[in-house]
Amino acid sequence: MTRDATAADLAAITALYGREVLTGTATFEETPPSEDEMAVRLEAVRARGLPWVVAEVDGVFAGYAYLSPFRNRNAYRYTVENSVYVAGGMQGRGVGRVLLSAVVERARDLGLRHVMGVISDSATSAASIGLHERLGFERAGTWRHAGWKFERWIDVHVMQLDLDPDAAAPTAPGVDLA
Template sequence: MADPMNRTIRDATGADLPRITALYGREVLNGTATFELAPPTPDEMAGRFAAVKRHDLPWLVAQLDGAFAGYAYASPFRPRPAYRYGVEGSIYVEETARGHGVGRALLGALVERVRAMGLRHVIGAISDSDTSAASIALHRSLGFRDAGVYRQVGWKFDRWLDVTLMQLDLAPDGEPPKTPGLDLTGGLA
């Protein structure tokens, strides 16, 4: 999907993994969007990509003026079968692409893809509540509501970090599921 700002959202491919790995590695080393302390290897990131794809969940890439600008993916919220209708969304945007609507485009596209799958909830776990006001505002602007805060659960850069939990209910009427949800042993049930 393209837009007038030369922003494109598309499915990620294996060819995107070097840029995905590099962006994530920089966030691990310099940011608080993840609580990992050592960047994963390219093989580890390839394994994570394959795990998302095994569940038939979306992994998306954003391009801005043809250049890699960020990525987003959905992963199972929790491994127990009763959670099969919920996913957690993750978004990472290149520093140079921030402020250009890339995060909004990625999150919006991710939500629509998950909605089309017949799933019910998208969970956002936003690290470092003190400095993630833009991410929290983005989630709220797309309909996510506050679901709680894990206080001081991560220790990184010599300080305690919170995690703000946000939730988007894709079926707020509470009707019974129309699909079998995720098969948490491999793909769609």
């Protein structure tokens, strides 16, 4: 049900993300990026060796997910942030779970330590928080009034998945932040 995203997916990815920019709070962007900009973002994720996956249901685009560096400082190179977007009409069908599970497994395969979920306080935050909890993420805090969108302050909930709680020193190089 999931596969690596390709250039052929960019129109659907751009449309889904653009809808969220204009009508939702899963992103704090306020101007939808162009398809060319989304292509740059896809390539930036890939250049770091991180996954960007697409889900399909019965051959129809159902959503996408990717990992990105959590923060741009070298000490954070073993921690990534997940982003998951599910297409309209596909919510409640397990698409989010499949997408998030796919990128978490890829993070584990890369020898990373933590996957962070950064979830805005919106009408869908309870579903997103529940999804993350079902996959083992724990609540790590709330940033109160962290963003201003749609003429209101929005909280951000931080969730964290420890991929290897007993780990000592890292055995993999981590994410290339250069």
